[in-house]
Amino acid sequence: MARIQFDKEKVLESATNAFWRLGYTATSMHTLVEQTGLKPGSIYLAFGNKEGLFRESLDYYAHQSLDNLEATLAQYNSVEEALPDIFMSFIEESCQSEYCSCFLVKSQLELTDQQTELRDHVSQQLRRVESLYFESFLKNNTESEARAKATSVMLHIFGIRVYGYHSNSKEQLIDALRLGLPWLSWKAEH
Template sequence: MARPAEFDRSEVLNKAMEVFWRTGYNATSVTDLVHATSLKPGSLYGAFNSKRGLFLEVIDNYANRSLTRISECMEQSDSAIDAIAHFFSRICKEIECDEIGRGCLMVNTLLELATEDDDIRIKITEYLNRIEHYFYLSLENARLQGEIKSDTDCDSLAKMLMTGIWGLRVMSTTRPDPVIYTGIIGHLLASLERAKY
């Protein structure tokens, strides 16, 4: 009978995430993960089967946090437009605090592995589509409640907001002046204001 894992799985995932996030999937070695998690190679393989298996679970963990964050933002206000604005304000603060320019783990991974690993590409794309769907539902709710114009193309507007997030996350890896972020977010949110009239 196999012995139960004698470690905190969530803690291991968080430590592994930091390594993958900092160095990327391909540049991360099993030795790096062993040092970061304090697990022996046998325990690491026993729990996650492979570096790839661990990475897939890290992606699930990271993505679910992102989905929880946007869900919380969307539920904090009766105004869908205000909720979206709050979410972008939160993103801006996160980027400004990202002193080493890590960007977004999911976006980074797509840029690194999209042409190499279809399973990872599909998994991350599905998560990003779910985030976009939150925007769509919020915008559609705003349209039905008369907060924005009745002829607003909520699908295209949601896609534009997601494109903005992608751009911000990639740009953040170059660590530009924070004023640039606020300016871009201001233009994105201005599109929501224009939808009101």
């Protein structure tokens, strides 16, 4: 059997962008071939099928997101201090004309009951994000407080990522976050 040679990271980046922009269902094999530059046989040989490539794209995106989140959190004294800036970056993204939400959130909302394995895979990636918040909160909170705060943060992230499509008011989103998360270290410029 011939061995496939390609830059896997570039292929995953291209596939991730296609799945992220179009969604799992609307991304055809033809689109993946165009976007990745691989032949259909190479995609099947390297990833098994479209679902396998989608899973690896989710993992690629989640890994990058977690690395970015860890790097951001490391710049602050506490997660409570970091979160207002993190939320502000999400709001800024949602105000962009080409806003595309979060690949994990979009996938979670798109996948149907017939796609339970894929939905479970997305849920697992989202739990990894929540676990990172939970671990960060544990530094200054009890376990139950840390769990509740991590869940609250995820609820607000989902809210921004979904509601951001419908809201034209940056100030409205900021006011809602301040009201919903009064225990964060909000700065005057937020």
